[in-house]
Amino acid sequence: MKKTIRVHIISLLSVLLLCCLKANGQDYAWLSNNNIMVEARAHYGFFWHHHFEMARFNAHYPAFEFSVYQNTFGKREWEANYNYPYIGATFYHANFGLNFEGNHEVGKALGSVFAIYPFINYPLIGNESSQFTLKFGVGLGYLTKCFDNFTNYQNFSIGSHLNAAVNLSFEYRQQVSSRLKTVASVGLTHFSNGSTKLPNYGLNTFSAAFGLAYFLRSPRINLTPTKRPEYKPFEFDKKKWFSVDLNYGIGFKNVSQTLGGDTTHYYSVHDFSTLLLAQFTQHSRAGIGLSFVLDLSDQTLPDHFVDNEGIHVKKEDPETGKERVYDINALQMTKLNFSLCYAMTMNRLSYYFEFGWHLKYNLFTDLSKGNIFQKVSFRYQVYDDIYAHLSLMTHFGRADYLCFGLGYRFNQKYYINHEKGTRRRPPGMHKRYLFL
Amino acid sequence: MKKALAAVLLACISVICSCNKFTIGNETVAVQDITVPFQVIEFHDDVNVRLLHCDANHPAGHIQIKAGEHLINDISAEIQKTNEIVGHDTLYKLIIQNNNSGNFLHTYDYSIEMTVYYDTLYSLVFNSNAKNIVTDTLRGFYYPTHFTQDTLEWDSLAPNLLIELDGGSGDFNVLTNCYRVTTKFLHGTSCITTKGSATIASTFADYDCHGIIDSRELESHIHYVTSYGTNTIYAKTFSLLKASNYNIGRIYYVKYDKKTYDYIPDEGDWGWITHHCPEKKELIGDNIKPLVE
Numbered sequence: 104m105k106k107t108i109r110v111h112i113i114s115l116l117s118v119l120l121l122c123c124l125k126a127n128g129q130d131y132a133w134l135s136n137n138n139i140m141v142e143a144r145a146h147y148g149f150f151w152h153h154h155f156e157m158a159r160f161n162a163h164y165p166a167f168e169f170s171v172y173q174n175t176f177g178k179r180e181w182e183a184n185y186n187y188p189y190i191g192a193t194f195y196h197a198n199f200g201l202n203f204e205g206n207h208e209v210g211k212a213l214g215s216v217f218a219i220y221p222f223i224n225y226p227l228i229g230n231e232s233s234q235f236t237l238k239f240g241v242g243l244g245y246l247t248k249c250f251d252n253f254t255n256y257q258n259f260s261i262g263s264h265l266n267a268a269v270n271l272s273f274e275y276r277q278q279v280s281s282r283l284k285t286v287a288s289v290g291l292t293h294f295s296n297g298s299t300k301l302p303n304y305g306l307n308t309f310s311a312a313f314g315l316a317y318f319l320r321s322p323r324i325n326l327t328p329t330k331r332p333e334y335k336p337f338e339f340d341k342k343k344w345f346s347v348d349l350n351y352g353i354g355f356k357n358v359s360q361t362l363g364g365d366t367t368h369y370y371s372v373h374d375f376s377t378l379l380l381a382q383f384t385q386h387s388r389a390g391i392g393l394s395f396v397l398d399l400s401d402q403t404l405p406d407h408f409v410d411n412e413g414i415h416v417k418k419e420d421p422e423t424g425k426e427r428v429y430d431i432n433a434l435q436m437t438k439l440n441f442s443l444c445y446a447m448t449m450n451r452l453s454y455y456f457e458f459g460w461h462l463k464y465n466l467f468t469d470l471s472k473g474n475i476f477q478k479v480s481f482r483y484q485v486y487d488d489i490y491a492h493l494s495l496m497t498h499f500g501r502a503d504y505l506c507f508g509l510g511y512r513f514n515q516k517y518y519i520n521h522e523k524g525t526r527r528r529p530p531g532m533h534k535r536y537l538f539l
Numbered sequence: 540m541k542k543a544l545a546a547v548l549l550a551c552i553s554v555i556c557s558c559n560k561f562t563i564g565n566e567t568v569a570v571q572d573i574t575v576p577f578q579v580i581e582f583h584d585d586v587n588v589r590l591l592h593c594d595a596n597h598p599a600g601h602i603q604i605k606a607g608e609h610l611i612n613d614i615s616a617e618i619q620k621t622n623e624i625v626g627h628d629t630l631y632k633l634i635i636q637n638n639n640s641g642n643f644l645h646t647y648d649y650s651i652e653m654t655v656y657y658d659t660l661y662s663l664v665f666n667s668n669a670k671n672i673v674t675d676t677l678r679g680f681y682y683p684t685h686f687t688q689d690t691l692e693w694d695s696l697a698p699n700l701l702i703e704l705d706g707g708s709g710d711f712n713v714l715t716n717c718y719r720v721t722t723k724f725l726h727g728t729s730c731i732t733t734k735g736s737a738t739i740a741s742t743f744a745d746y747d748c749h750g751i752i753d754s755r756e757l758e759s760h761i762h763y764v765t766s767y768g769t770n771t772i773y774a775k776t777f778s779l780l781k782a783s784n785y786n787i788g789r790i791y792y793v794k795y796d797k798k799t800y801d802y803i804p805d806e807g808d809w810g811w812i813t814h815h816c817p818e819k820k821e822l823i824g825d826n827i828k829p830l831v832e
Contacts, residue, residue: 149643156708156728158585158668161647252769252787256749257708257728302749309643359787361746361769405746405767 138174139319140189143167144286148310150199150209151291153500157260157304160209166197166292166310172224176323181449184385187325189224193240195268195292197308212258213306214248216294218268223449231325232278237271241481244268244294250302252360262300262360267495267505269293272312282318287311297495297505299369300357304501345390347513348378352494354506356400370400372504374494378444378455386449392442392457396496398504401436401469416467435467442478455480455494472498488512563607563649573600575618578625578660578680579632582667582709586614586637589654590674599658606651613638614651625680630661662701665729667709676735679717700737704729708750720757724748724768733757740776744768744788755793764790 146166152158172191175182182188195218200210220242227235244266250259272290279285288311295305354372376394383389402409406417414436416429442459457478461470480494490510496503576599582588593599602616615636623630637651650670661680665672679698698717708728720737729750733740740759742752748768755773762776767785774780775793782790 151643155666155668155706159670159708159728161642163643163647250749252749253771253789256751256770259728259749 136323138176138323140170140172140174140191140284140316141319142170142172142286142314142316144170144288144312144314146197146310146312148308150213151307151309153307154260154304156257159257160199160213162199162209164197164199164201164209166195166308166312168193168195168312168314170194170222170316172222174318174322176325179450181386183325185449186226188226189236189238190222192219192221192242193270194219195244195270197292208257212248212255213260214246216244216246216268216306218242218244218292218294220244220268220270222270224274229276234276236274236276238274238288238290240268240270242268246294246306250360259302260304260306261294261296262302262357263296266294266296269295276316281321284316286314286316288314295502297354298356298502299354299505301359301361345379345381345515346388347515348376348380348510349513350374350376350378350492350494350508350510352376352492352506352508354504356398356504358400358403370398370403372399372506373397374496374504374506374508376440380444380446386447388446388448390444392440392444392459394440394442394459396438396440397433397436398438398469399433399436402433404469404471418466421466429467431467435465436469438462438468439464440476442476451484453482453484453490455482455492472501472503475499476503482510488514562609563645564609565607566605567608567611569604569606569611571602571604571616572598573602573616573618573633575631576600576658577618577631577633578628579621579623579630579662579664580655580657580660581632581634581664582669582672582707583635584637585668585670586635586651586653587669587671588635588673589652590660590672590677591654591656592675593656593658597656599656601656603654604651605653607649609645610637610639610649610651614653616653616655625661632662632664661699662703663713664703664705665709665711665731666704666706666727667711667729668707669709669711672709672711674713674715677713677715677717679715679719702731702733704731704748704750715757720759722752722754724750724752724770739763740774742766742772742774744770744772746786748788762792766790 144167146168147163148166149163150160152161170191170193172189174189175187177183177187196216198210198215199213200207200215220240222238222240224236224238227237229235246261246264246266248255248258249264250256250262270290270292272288274286274288277285290310290312292308292310293305296303352374354374355369356372357369359368374394374396376392378390378392380388380390401407402414408415412430414431414433416431417426418429419425420427439462440459441462442457444455444457447454459476459478461468461474461476463470463474475498477497477499478494479497480492482490482492484490488511490512491507492510493505493507495505580590591597593601604611604614606614615638617634619632619634621630621632633655635653659680660677677700679700699719700715700717700721702713702720702722704724704727706727711729711731713731713733715733715735715737717737719739719741720733721741722731722733722743724731724744726745726747727750730753731750732753734756736758738760740754740757740762742754742762742764744752744766746767748770750770752770752772754762755775758775758777760777761779762774764772764774764780764782766772766783766788768788769786770788772788772790773793774782774790780792782792784790
């Protein structure tokens with residue numbers, strides 16, 4: 104086992120060394136212009152069971168990661184506003200069976216994981232020589248073992264091999280020389296498929312890590328923010344704006360491992376939502392949302408059954424108090440949701456956090472997962488008003504569905520510039536705002 | 540900056556110094572005697588339990604706990620009054636728990652062993668991740684029962700045993716010899732093996748069940764199986780099996796009697812039955828089948 108660890112460490116260091124050595128003149132220029140760093144980190148952590156059944160697999164084990172990233176230097180305005188964050192990608196590997204307690208069940212049931220995720224690492228306090236940072240990354244993970252109701256039923260954390268990998272770490276970075284930094288961190292790495300294939304309680308690992316980060320060329324001096332020549336509609340122009348966002352997202356769910364049915368069939372989830380948001384700082388917006396969600400996998404819930412004539416639900420009649428079978432259509436299963444929303448913007452990329460309630464407006468609204476939900480979305484402004492989004496709906500950490508789609512934003516200014524005594528559109532705005 | 544660093548370091552050091560759980564300590568044995576008679580036992584956490592019938596040397600309620608000295612104080616076996624009344628008796632339950640926290644600080648390579656001596660048991664409730672819970676022969680608890688299972692109705696003063704799995708991922712072995720044994724698997728990934736004999740055995744698995752119910756060594760005359768789970772159930776019976784499967788789990792049966800009957804639903808004939816939920820038959824398929832060893 105120790106030999107395996109040594110092999111892993113040597114491999115990582117070799118990759119690091121190769122990256123340093125194999126570069127020609129053009130690469131050097133690119134590396135120098137972009138403040139590129141490489142980092143190798145060794146973790147030691149434990150499996151955190153947020154579901155009691157998974158406590159069977161409690162163990163300590165090592166993990167390894169290798170990252171390539173840019174230490175931003177203020178090329179864009181938001182970089183300076185966020186205190187020059189680090190942006191890059193990490194490759195992560197952990198073998199759950201490589202534990203020091205000799206708990207062989209862990210390896211058999213959970214196997215190992217390979218993940219690659221882009222990340223952004225925000226400096227919180229400190230300066231370039233010594234700073235605390237918060238790293239947040241989302242990407243893809245591959246787990247070698249997943250749930251099977253006959254052969255691997257005790258691993259009911261994860262129902263699929265391919266999953267989302269999420270990392271959240273608090274780090275301390277100490278400069279050793281002009282190009283070398285040491286990094287110490289504690290963090291959580293989470294794997295989940297967003298309930299695309301049930302069961303999906305998720306795998307969590309907490310770990311402490313130590314690593315070395317190296318600038319491939321001498322670091323650049325940070326640029327201070329200058330006056331922006333133009334604001335795009337999704338950016339804050341120091342005026343007051345509100346926007347109405349219309350989204351459509353589609354997701355897919357396979358519930359065969361828990362609720363039965365064809366193991367290859369994926370039920371679709373349709374999410375129509377609208378958000379009314381007001382911008383109140385350069386990078387923050389907040390508001391309310393209303394959404395309609397049609398989750399077709401609800402027809403496989405207990406007391407639901409489907410035949411040629413449609414969907415039937417066995418429910419207690421509120422008038423008579425007796426159980427009866429109702430014939431319903433898919434639209435009657437649609438959930439109506441209300442939410443409070445906060446958005447954080449970095450150039451074209453935004454994070455949206457929603458906290459909301461399912462409103463029970465008819466007898467067939469399924470509230471078995473709870474009537475309070477949380478939704479996290481990532482948006483990318485493809486054009487000025489059109490964006491692509493990826494959203495994850497959860498009920499207190501338990502994923503319900505993952506959906507992706509497109510949206511359109513209607514921007515509206517409600518601030519009058521009294522200083523100039525005239526209403527004017529900010530530079531870069533589309534013509535349709537001229538009526539303001 | 541330096542002050543902030545020093546504060547964080549000091550906080551970490553003080554937390555670490557206040558915690559003695561970096562090791563589990565030397566193995567220690569503690570003894571506890573409970574005088575209140577109990578009829579129900581609830582198993583929690585990761586305590587491996589052995590249930591033994593009381594004898595002259597070990598009265599009912601005598602408990603032995605073996606664990607590391609840093610853990611043993613937080614392992615509890617407490618009596619609680621239940622709301623359940625059987626006949627004129629109020630039932631009391633023994634709750635076995637491991638209340639140690641911060642376990643990630645020490646090795647997970649340890650075990651907590653407990654031996655409990657009992658007199659009469661009516662119910663075992665498992666919500667445990669223990670890898671070994673073994674029982675002596677359980678004779679059940681006598682109380683008047685009115686059975687109304689479908690068309691079979693009768694009154695009985697018979698020993699009954701109720702086994703409930705309400706979470707956890709443990710391995711449980713229950714040896715029993717009583718009139719009726721009911722196994723209710725409500726939630727979890729546990730594996731339960733029942734052995735011995737029962738006139739009537741009832742097995743129920745709910746939607747969120749993923750573990751195995753193995754009754755291959757439980758010799759029953761009549762066995763009712765109802766499964767809403769995705770798990771595997773093994774059943775053995777002399778004369779009658781009524782199995783209803785509402786999900787993708789499998790029910791394997793062992794026919795003790797060579798004579799095989801077909802189910803004729805309208806005529807109410809009893810025999811070997813393969814009964815599907817008609818509404819979901821297409822989804823489930825034929826998952827009730829004889830076990831081929």
